[in-house]
Amino acid sequence: MRFLSIYKNVERNTPPTEQEMCAMGKLIEEGMKSGKLVSTEGCLPSAMGARVRVENGKFTVTDGPFTESKEVVGGFAILNADSKEQAIAYAKEFLAHMGTGETEIRQLFEAPQDVQKNYETLNNLKASQSAGRS
Numbered sequence: 001m002r003f004l005s006i007y008k009n010v011e012r013n014t015p016p017t018e019q020e021m022c023a024m025g026k027l028i029e030e031g032m033k034s035g036k037l038v039s040t041e042g043c044l045p046s047a048m049g050a051r052v053r054v055e056n057g058k059f060t061v062t063d064g065p066f067t068e069s070k071e072v073v074g075g076f077a078i079l080n081a082d083s084k085e086q087a088i089a090y091a092k093e094f095l096a097h098m099g100t101g102e103t104e105i106r107q108l109f110e111a112p113q114d115v116q117k118n119y120e121t122l123n124n125l126k127a128s129q130s131a132g133r134s
Helices: 018-034 084-098 113-133
Strands: 002-009 037-042 050-055 058-063 072-080 102-107
Touching: 002 084, 018 037, 018 084, 072 084, 084 102
Parallel strands: none
Antiparallel strands: 002 072, 002 102, 037 072, 050 058
């Protein structure tokens, strides 16, 4: 099973130190080699971001920084785990490394193989029909 782990923390005003970057690099490398980590990325400061919202068909865009928020998204990881409990254990390992913050763990939808194959077949059929009309 795959899980999305969203890391939230109090936003810093300084970039990570070289020592912090090296320690995180080592943690990521170990996670990738063991197969428990599929992908991960950290976020730049919220001042460089925006929030986009739609309500009743009307869009609003709010540029960062998001000073009204106690915590902001600091990054994410896609985890391979046999259970939610195992994904939680991986999140605890990460948080122990970080020292502060929280993670939200959400299991990702994974279409059964036959459903995925049906979508691929349908897409191939649509593509060949479109090519025949040209």
